[in-house]
Amino acid sequence: MSIYDTLNNEQREAVFCTEGPLLMLAGAGSGKTRSLTHRIAYLIEEKGVAPWNILAITFTNKAAQEMRERVDALVGYGSEDIWISTFHATCSRILRRHIDLLGYDRNFTIYDASDQKSLMKEVLKEMKIDTKQFPERSVMSEISSAKNEYKSPLDYRNEYGSNFRNQRIADIYEHYQKRLKENNALDFDDLLVKMVDLFQTNPDVLEHYQDRFQYIMVDEYQDTNTVQFLLVSLLAKKYRNLCVVGDDDQSIYKFRGANIYNILNFEKVFPDAQVIRLEQNYRSTQNILNAANGVIANNKGRKEKKLWTENQKGELVHFKQYDTEYDEADGVVSRINFLAMRGVQYKDMAILYRTNAQSRIFEEKLKQKNIPYAIVRGISFYDRKEIKDLMSYLKVVDSGMDDLSVKRIINVPKRGIGQTTINRLQEFAILNQMSFLDAVFNADEIPEVTRALAKLHKFADMIEEFREYASEHEISELLEHILDVTQYRAELEAEGTDESISRLEDIEELFNDIAYYEEEEENPNLRDFLAEKDMYTLNAGIDNLEDENNKVLLMTLHNAKGLEFNNVFLGGMEEGVFPGFGAMMSGDESEIEEERRLCYVGITRAKERLFLSAAKRRMLRGQTQYNRRSRFIDEIPGQYLDTEQRVSEQRVVKNTERPAKYQYGAKAGKPYNLSDFKVKPVGELDYQVGDRVKHIKFGVGTVQEITKGGRDFEVAVEFDRVGRKKMFASFAKLKKVK
Ligand SMILES: Nc1ncnc2c1ncn2[C@@H]1O[C@H](COP(=O)(O)OP(=O)(O)OP(=O)(O)O)[C@@H](O)[C@H]1O
Numbered sequence: 164m165s166i167y168d169t170l171n172n173e174q175r176e177a178v179f180c181t182e183g184p185l186l187m188l189a190g191a192g193s194g195k196t197r198s199l200t201h202r203i204a205y206l207i208e209e210k211g212v213a214p215w216n217i218l219a220i221t222f223t224n225k226a227a228q229e230m231r232e233r234v235d236a237l238v239g240y241g242s243e244d245i246w247i248s249t250f251h252a253t254c255s256r257i258l259r260r261h262i263d264l265l266g267y268d269r270n271f272t273i274y275d276a277s278d279q280k281s282l283m284k285e286v287l288k289e290m291k292i293d294t295k296q297f298p299e300r301s302v303m304s305e306i307s308s309a310k311n312e313y314k315s316p317l318d319y320r321n322e323y324g325s326n327f328r329n330q331r332i333a334d335i336y337e338h339y340q341k342r343l344k345e346n347n348a349l350d351f352d353d354l355l356v357k358m359v360d361l362f363q364t365n366p367d368v369l370e371h372y373q374d375r376f377q378y379i380m381v382d383e384y385q386d387t388n389t390v391q392f393l394l395v396s397l398l399a400k401k402y403r404n405l406c407v408v409g410d411d412d413q414s415i416y417k418f419r420g421a422n423i424y425n426i427l428n429f430e431k432v433f434p435d436a437q438v439i440r441l442e443q444n445y446r447s448t449q450n451i452l453n454a455a456n457g458v459i460a461n462n463k464g465r466k467e468k469k470l471w472t473e474n475q476k477g478e479l480v481h482f483k484q485y486d487t488e489y490d491e492a493d494g495v496v497s498r499i500n501f502l503a504m505r506g507v508q509y510k511d512m513a514i515l516y517r518t519n520a521q522s523r524i525f526e527e528k529l530k531q532k533n534i535p536y537a538i539v540r541g542i543s544f545y546d547r548k549e550i551k552d553l554m555s556y557l558k559v560v561d562s563g564m565d566d567l568s569v570k571r572i573i574n575v576p577k578r579g580i581g582q583t584t585i586n587r588l589q590e591f592a593i594l595n596q597m598s599f600l601d602a603v604f605n606a607d608e609i610p611e612v613t614r615a616l617a618k619l620h621k622f623a624d625m626i627e628e629f630r631e632y633a634s635e636h637e638i639s640e641l642l643e644h645i646l647d648v649t650q651y652r653a654e655l656e657a658e659g660t661d662e663s664i665s666r667l668e669d670i671e672e673l674f675n676d677i678a679y680y681e682e683e684e685e686n687p688n689l690r691d692f693l694a695e696k697d698m699y700t701l702n703a704g705i706d707n708l709e710d711e712n713n714k715v716l717l718m719t720l721h722n723a724k725g726l727e728f729n730n731v732f733l734g735g736m737e738e739g740v741f742p743g744f745g746a747m748m749s750g751d752e753s754e755i756e757e758e759r760r761l762c763y764v765g766i767t768r769a770k771e772r773l774f775l776s777a778a779k780r781r782m783l784r785g786q787t788q789y790n791r792r793s794r795f796i797d798e799i800p801g802q803y804l805d806t807e808q809r810v811s812e813q814r815v816v817k818n819t820e821r822p823a824k825y826q827y828g829a830k831a832g833k834p835y836n837l838s839d840f841k842v843k844p845v846g847e848l849d850y851q852v853g854d855r856v857k858h859i860k861f862g863v864g865t866v867q868e869i870t871k872g873g874r875d876f877e878v879a880v881e882f883d884r885v886g887r888k889k890m891f892a893s894f895a896k897l898k899k900v901k
C-alpha cells in the first residue's frame with residue numbers, strides 16, 4: 164500500500180496532476196493541506212523532481228513548521244532541500260543574494276514594527292508634518308496598503324493625489340522610502356515589493372529562480388494580497404506549474420489587503436487551469452459540519468459548495484447563553500475541567516474568541532481552577548503594554564513605592580523626559596535612600612536635571628493632582644481622568660490602526676474589570692483592587708509546574724486558521740461581539756460577510772465537540788450591555804444544535820428597565836444588581852484565624868483575618884519572611900501546616 168492510497172479520488176487527482184496551473188478550491192477540513200504535502204512527496208518519489216526544484220509557501224511560521232513536519236514524514240532522503248516557508252522568509256532569502264542589483268547592500272536590515280515607527284517619527288519630524296493631522300500609525304498603515312497593492316510613491320500620487328491629504332501622504336511615502344534606503348533597510352512589506360522589483364528589472368535573475376522553482380505550491384491562497392500574487396505569477400510564468408489551494412469561504416484578511424479576487428479570478432488569469440473541488444470533510448463530525456454549512460450559506464456571491472462527511476454524527480453542537488460573561492467563562496472552564504476528568508488532554512481543547520480582549524476573563528477563571536493554558540501568538544491580558552501602562556499609573560497614584568511603575572510611565576505618553584534624566588534621578592534616589600518618585604518630587608535639588616526640570620515638575624504636579632482626584636472619586640472615574648489628562652486614549656484613537664483598535668478594546672476591558680469590581684465589593688478601593696490584580700500575576704508562576712505541552716490553547720479566530728482541535732469552545736456569540744460592533748454599525752454587508760467567514764473558520768476548527776457560548780449581559784465599552792445572541796447561532800439549522808440549551812435560552816429578561824447609559828460609579832438608582840448573578844464564593848476554608856498556613860511563594864505564615872468578600876474569601880496572613888499580605892482564598896491556595 165502506498166501513501167497515496169490514503170487519499171480519496173479527488174485528492175489523488177490533485178496529487179497526480181503535477182503539470183500546469185492547478186486550483187484546489189475546497190472547504191475547510193477537506194484535506195487541502197494534506198493533498199499539498201502528498202503532492203510534494205509524489206513529485207519527488209514518483210516524478211523524480213529534485214527537492215530543490217520545489218517551493219511551498221504557507222501563511223504563518225507555525226503552518227510552515229507543521230508542513231515541514233508532515234513532508235519530512237512522507238519524504239525520506241532530501242526533504243531538507245525543499246523550500247517550505249512563508250512569503251516573507253522566501254523573499255528575504257532571495258534578496259540577500261541579489262538586492263545589490265537594486266542599489267542596496269546585501270546585508271540589509273529588516274525593520275520590525277517598532278523600528279518602522281521610529282523611522283516614521285523621524286521622517287515626520289524632518290518634514291515638519293503635524294502628527295495630529297497625520298498620526299504616524301495611520302500614515303504607516305496607508306503606506307502599507309499601498310505596498311500590498313504594489314503601488315510605488317509615484318503610483319500612489321498618480322492614483323490618489325487629487326486631494327491635499329493624499330498628496331502629503333505621497334510625499335511622506337517617498338521620503339520614508341528614501342530614508343529606508345539610506346539606512347540600507349527594508350520594512351516588512353518591502354520584502355515583497357523589492358522582490359517583485361528585482362524580478363521585473365532583472366529578467367536573468369527572474370529566469371534563474373524560474374528554473375530553480377519549477378514546481379510552486381501556495382497554501383491558504385485566499386488570503387494572499389496583490390503583491391504576493393504578482394510574485395507568484397512571475398515565478399511561475401515560465402513553467403506554469405503552479406498549484407494554489409484555498410477556500411474563498413475562509414478569506415479573513417481583507418483588512419490586511421488580502422485580495423479575494425486572486426482566488427476567484429485564478430481561472431481567468433490561467434485559462435488552462437485545472438480546477439479540483441474537494442467536498443468530503445475528514446475533520447469534523449456531521450453535526451459540526453452541517454452547522455458550519457448552515458452558517459456560511461448565508462453569504463451571497465460565494466462559489467457554491469457543499470461539504471459532507473462520513474464521520475459520525477457526533478454530539479450536537481452545544482450552545483449556552485449565560486447571564487454574564489463571568490458565568491460564561493465559569494461555564495466554559497467547568498466544562499474543560501469536566502472533560503479533563505474524563506481523560507481529555509488539555510491540549511485537545513481550545514478556546515477561541517473574536518477579539519484579544521476577551522481572553523481576560525477566561526484567563527482569570529483558568530488560573531482560579533489551576534488549569535494550564537497558553538495564549539497562541541498573543542500576550543496575556545495583564546502583560547499587554549496598554550494594560551501595564553495604565554496599571555502602573557494606578558499603582559503610582561496609590562503609592563509611589565514601586566520604582567518600576569514610575570519609570571514605566573514617566574515618559575508614557577511621551578513628555579520629553581529622556582533616559583539620561585531617568586538615570587540621574589535614579590542615582591540621586593539611591594544616594595539619598597529614597598524612592599524614585601521622591602527623587603522626582605525633589606528634582607530641584609539635582610543639578611544635573613535642570614534642563615528637564617520644567618517637565619519633571621509638570622509630571623509631579625500631575626501625579627499630585629491624580630492623587631487628590633483619587634481621594635474623591637471611584638477607580639473607574641480616576642482611570643477615565645488619567646486617560647483624559649495624559650491623552651493616552653486620544654493618541655490611540657488618532658492612530659486608527661488594527662493594532663490601536665485592539666489596544667483600545669483592551670482598555671475598555673480594563674474598565675469592565677474595574678466596573679465589575681466596584682459593583683461587587685462593599686467597600687471598593689484602589690489599593691485592594693491593585694492587590695487583587697497582583698494576585699493574578701503572582702499565580703502565573705504556578706503554570707510552570709505543569710507539563711509544558713499539555714495546555715489549553717487560547718487564541719483569536721484569526722490565529723486559528725488552518726489548525727484543528729478535538730474540542731473547541733467559541734465564546735462571545737453575541738451581536739455586537741461577533742459579529743463585532745464595528746461591522747454591524749458600518750451598514751456594509753460585506754463586513755458582516757467577513758465576520759461570517761470568520762465564524763465558519765471557527766466552527767470548522769472542531770473535530771469532535773463544539774461549544775458555543777454567549778452572555779446575556781456583558782460589560783462592553785464600560786457599560787453593561789444586553790446583547791442578543793449572535794445571528795450566527797440562529798443561522799445554524801436547529802436540528803444540529805443542542806436544543807435542551809435552547810429552552811433555557813429564552814430572550815433576554817424583560818428589557819423595559821434597560822439603563823440608557825450606565826455611568827461609572829453612578830451608585831444611586833441602578834436599575835439592576837450585579838450581585839444577583841455573581842459567582843459563588845468558594846466553599847468552606849480548611850483553615851481559620853490563628854492557623855499556620857503555607858503559600859507557594861511567600862512561605863509559612865499565620866492567618867490573621869478572614870473576611871467574606873463578594874466573590875471570594877479574603878485572607879490576611881502575616882508571613883514569617885515577607886510580612887503581612889492580603890489575598891483571595893481561591894487564588895492563594897493556602898495549605899494548612901502543623
Ligand atoms: N483522505 C483522507 N483520509 C483520512 N484523513 C484525511 C484525508 N484527507 C484529510 N484528512 C484529515 O482531515 C483533516 C483536515 O485536513 P487538512 O488540514 O489537510 O484540511 P484543509 O482542507 O487544509 O483544512 P483548512 O481549510 O482548515 O486548512 C486532517 O486531520 C487530515 O489528516
Ligand SMILES: [Mg+2]
Nearest residue numbers: 195196197725
Ligand atoms: Mg489547510
